[in-house]
Amino acid sequence: MTDTENPNVAHLTERQPVVTGPEMLASLIPPPQFDDATFESYRSDAAYPSQAESKALLEKFAGRGAPAKRGGFFSRAKKEPELKPGVYLDGGFGVGKTHLLASIYHAMPARRKYFGSFIEYTALVGALGYRNTVDLLRGADLICIDEFELDDPGDTMVMTRLLGELVSTGTRLAATSNTPPNALGEGRFAAQDFLREIHAMSDSFETIRIDGVDFRQRALDGHAVALDDADYAQRIADTAGTASDDVFGDVIRHLAKVHPSRYIRLIDGLALVGLREVHVLTDQSEALRFVAFVDRVYDAQVPIVATGVSLDQVFAEEMLGGGYRKKYLRAISRLNALTHSAEQPSVA
Numbered sequence: 001m002t003d004t005e006n007p008n009v010a011h012l013t014e015r016q017p018v019v020t021g022p023e024m025l026a027s028l029i030p031p032p033q034f035d036d037a038t039f040e041s042y043r044s045d046a047a048y049p050s051q052a053e054s055k056a057l058l059e060k061f062a063g064r065g066a067p068a069k070r071g072g073f074f075s076r077a078k079k080e081p082e083l084k085p086g087v088y089l090d091g092g093f094g095v096g097k098t099h100l101l102a103s104i105y106h107a108m109p110a111r112r113k114y115f116g117s118f119i120e121y122t123a124l125v126g127a128l129g130y131r132n133t134v135d136l137l138r139g140a141d142l143i144c145i146d147e148f149e150l151d152d153p154g155d156t157m158v159m160t161r162l163l164g165e166l167v168s169t170g171t172r173l174a175a176t177s178n179t180p181p182n183a184l185g186e187g188r189f190a191a192q193d194f195l196r197e198i199h200a201m202s203d204s205f206e207t208i209r210i211d212g213v214d215f216r217q218r219a220l221d222g223h224a225v226a227l228d229d230a231d232y233a234q235r236i237a238d239t240a241g242t243a244s245d246d247v248f249g250d251v252i253r254h255l256a257k258v259h260p261s262r263y264i265r266l267i268d269g270l271a272l273v274g275l276r277e278v279h280v281l282t283d284q285s286e287a288l289r290f291v292a293f294v295d296r297v298y299d300a301q302v303p304i305v306a307t308g309v310s311l312d313q314v315f316a317e318e319m320l321g322g323g324y325r326k327k328y329l330r331a332i333s334r335l336n337a338l339t340h341s342a343e344q345p346s347v348a
Helices: 021-026 049-061 097-107 118-128 130-137 153-167 190-197 199-204 229-238 248-255 260-266 284-300 325-341
Strands: 086-091 113-117 142-146 172-176 205-210 242-247 270-278 304-308
Touching: 021 118, 049 086, 049 097, 049 172, 049 205, 086 097, 097 113, 097 142, 097 172, 113 118, 118 130, 118 142, 118 153, 118 260, 130 153, 142 153, 153 172, 153 199, 199 205, 229 242, 229 270, 229 304, 242 248, 248 270, 248 284, 260 284, 284 325, 304 325
Parallel strands: 086 172, 086 205, 113 142, 142 172, 242 270, 270 304
Antiparallel strands: none
């Protein structure tokens, strides 16, 4: 596949995106697939009552709970317990936490509100400086943080300090993080880990546990779709709009030259991402950068086609047993969904 055969083919490795601080601030809104997310459209699984219970609690947090019952003429209405300024959604990936987080964002009547991933907020601090970021966000009614990361002590400390300053001036917070579902010894103490790491802010958060299984896997088999060279080339050629076409190893090397906060710009305007000759990643830094890239592709809901190793097997076995296991499992879940979504390509 070459550009002369299809003028709508782009190469990720040729893109050098630049994002300014103000642009980063303006982009702090829910990803496109959650533009219309509401509490009503959240489909709770009856097998896991915590999902419906969590939705009811979060509706109340967003100011949409059922009105308090009035007392009789000679009695007082029962006083509702005071809500904390922050909620933390604890649970495995694929149980709808981001949908609920976006529902809070859309439902809360707020003049100023922001929604972004943990990495987007830390990138904002990196681009503007800590004090400038505080000044810009001060006065916001709501800050939503998706996929709060606990891996980097420095970033966690910065975010804890930032959130503490914002809460003290009246900002409300909602955060999620990911833990693997149904994993022995894992996922059970995610809330404790979160509260321990943000100890200075722990009293500000109400922990809400959401159980369940990954919705992306309910209708899929266990493997990402891998194509042969001919089918891959045909998918690229048949794409309505612009498709990217790159050798996987070249993309991995290019990601090392681009700040993760700019990965979203790598896929601007793309209708399809094509990765040729996928191989197993054995370097932790390369793997984590690829995870961050997959998150942005998933946020933008851009399908992926690939050749070589199936993308659900892209992370070396020893990585899946290490400290970043939950990140890799989340990425695998998303890669499965993105490659299956490309099975019905848009034809030009």
